[in-house]
Amino acid sequence: MTGSDRSGADETPHVLLLEDDDSLRRLLxxxxxxxxxxxTALADGRECWAYLSTEEPPDLVLLDVMVPGLDGFRLLGRIRNDDRLEDVPVVVVSARAREEDVLEGYDLGADDYVTKPFSPSALVARIRQLLS
Known part of the structure; x- marks a missing residue:
C-alpha cells in the first residue's frame, strides 16, 4: 500500500500547519x-520537528519559513532527509517572496510555494490538488 492509498472513504486527511502568527494560524x-x-497547528519550528519525529506522519505539511526555534527551510531539509517523511507533500507559505527564496524552497523539496498575502480558499484548493 502506498502513502496515497486510503483504507477507508471516511479517513480524514491530516494537515500539519506551522505558522507563528496567531491570527493567521487560527484563520488557516x-x-x-x-x-x-x-x-494540527503549531507556532515553533522545534515543536513542529518534535511532532513530526514522534507522531504518525501527516498527509501534508504547511510550513511558514520565518518561525521561532527552527526555521522552515531547515525543517523542510530535515523532512526531505527523513525516510518516514520524505514523501509527505510540503507547501511553503512565506512572506519571503524574492525569487531566490522561492527557488531555495523548491530546491529543498517543497511541492508548492505560496507567498503572503494569499487567498486562504486558493491555498485549500492547492492542498486538495496535492492530496488528490
Whole structure:
C-alpha cells in the first residue's frame, strides 16, 4: 500500500500547519477544518520537528519559513532527509517572496510555494490538488 492509498472513504486527511502568527494560524486552521481536514497547528519550528519525529506522519505539511526555534527551510531539509517523511507533500507559505527564496524552497523539496498575502480558499484548493 502506498502513502496515497486510503483504507477507508471516511479517513480524514491530516494537515500539519506551522505558522507563528496567531491570527493567521487560527484563520488557516478554521479554513482547513471547515474544508474537511484534521489540522494540527503549531507556532515553533522545534515543536513542529518534535511532532513530526514522534507522531504518525501527516498527509501534508504547511510550513511558514520565518518561525521561532527552527526555521522552515531547515525543517523542510530535515523532512526531505527523513525516510518516514520524505514523501509527505510540503507547501511553503512565506512572506519571503524574492525569487531566490522561492527557488531555495523548491530546491529543498517543497511541492508548492505560496507567498503572503494569499487567498486562504486558493491555498485549500492547492492542498486538495496535492492530496488528490
Amino acid at each position: 486552521r478554521q479554513k482547513l477544518e471547515a474544508s474537511g481536514y484534521e489540522t
